[in-house]
Each structure stands twice: as structure tokens, then as C-alpha cells.
Amino acid sequence: MPGGGADAGRPDGARPEQPDADAAQLGATVAALTEDDIGPGRRRQLLTRLVAQTRARGITDLYKPKAAIRWMTDTVAEVAPRVPIRDLATLRRHFPGLDDEALAERLVRNAARTTAGVGAAGGGVAAVEWAVTPTLLSAPVLLAAETVAVVAVELKLIGELHEVYRVPLPPGGAQRAVSLLHSWATQRGINPMIPGAGVSAVLGTAARRELRDSLLRRFGRNLTTLGPFLTGAAVAGYLNRRSTKNLADQLRKDLRHQAHAFAGGKWS
Secondary structure, rough: OOOOOOOOOOOOOOOOOOOHHHHHHHHHHHHOOOOOOOHHHHHHHHHHHHHHHHHHOOOOOOOOOHHHOOOOOHHHHHHHOOOOOOHHHHHHOOOOOHHHHHHHHHHHHHHHHHHHHHHHHHHHHHHHHHHHHHHHHHHHHHHHHHHHHHHHHHHHHHHHHHHHOOOOOOOOHHHHOOOOOOHHOOOOOOOOOOOOOOHHHHHHHHHHHHHHHHHHHHHHHHHHHOOOOOOOHHHHHHHHHHHHHHHHHHHHHHHHHHHHHOOOOOOO
16 A cells, blocks of 8 residues: 555554544544543443553553653643534433423533442542552552543533533634633633633633643542442542532523523623
């Protein structure tokens, strides 16, 4: 086969297409983890796949906090454009008969259940890591993967809550993703009155620092789930559910204000 495509999959080649392919596979796994109704077995399978994909990307020093946070920041930025966000019409079809507030409540409930399920799956594996000493070295990779998965679920929730409250999302995958990341880090709605901000402007140094600091808090919290036996799963599930609900409460309060101001043709 001519060109670089034949070499892209070879271990000894330059593989210019491999990073994009890796990101797409990682994004597909994370997107599957954000689905509302997946069973515990499937969730554990997807999380295990995510851990394997993380290891395949050459992550070996996640015991170093700076390396872990840098990896999570880069990975969340990579997968954010691939997080599936349903528009309002699709949400109405999936949840018929609900008014705006009831629909928002259902989305928050489902997202909290999903992040709790991810925490339970990851915490359960972490409990095994403690019981089987030779595999304990994989625990930081597992926790980093779990953190990325939970953030993806919350990014989906943020996007869909913006749809419910009719606060416009920026057009375009990259622009929308960066705005969602900023909303996640600040726990505030997207400001639809800021026109034409490019990706580099939206996710500048300050916004990237906010994202990194928020991920650091999440990763540090996840470290507390490395308890013996099944205590890790129970704690992880509880903490993830609580954090997702707290995020949603803050965001919904801000979105109600923004939707009112936006509908009135003014910005306060």
C-alpha cells in the first residue's frame, strides 16, 4: 500500500496517524461509559478497557502527581469533543412527558448513578489491587482512568442541561468541548453572549489551570477509595454521586439565571 497508511500501524514506523487513532479509540470507550443504562458487568469491562488503553499510551509514572494531572488534563481535552450530547429534541424523545425541571432532575439522577457506578467499578478493582500485591502498581492508572470517565459523564450532563435550559452551546466540536471543560472547571454555565472566542482564547493559561486544579481535587479524592476489600467501591460510589449532584446543583442555579437573562434580551 502506498503512503504512510501502511506504516501507521507498525511499531517501528513513524505512525503519524496513530495518536489520532488512539484518541478515537479512547474517546469511544469513554463515550460508552457515559451511557445512562449499562450494567455493572459492562461498566467494569469498559473501565478495564480504558485502563488498558491508558497503559498502551505509555503511561508509566502516574505515581508522580504532576505527571498524573498532566496526563488527565490532556486526556480529558482529547475526549471532550467525543462526548455524546443529546439535543433538546432527542432528550424529549428519550424522556417524554417531562417538563424542563423534571427532565433536568432525571438527567442529574442518571448521571449521578452513572458516576457512582464508575466509582463502584473502579473501587472494586482497586480493592482487588490491594488484595493482590503484585498488581498494586496499576492502581494509579486505574484511578486516573476512573477520573477521566467521571469527568466525561459530567461533561455530557453539563451539555444536556444547557439544552434543557435553552442556553446555547457554541457551534463546532472543538469550541463546544472547550466551553464545556471551562464550565466543568468553574461549575458555571456557558456565557452565550461572548462571541467568536477561539479555542486557544477560551482554554488559555488561566482556564487550563482551573481545569488542572479541578482534576487534581478529583484525583486526590479518588485516592481515598484505595481501601481494603469492598470499602473502596462503596466510598468511590458515594463520593462520585455526591460530587455529580453538587456540580449539577451549582450549574442549574446559574443556568436558570442565564436562561432568564438571555430570554429577556439582556445580560446581567
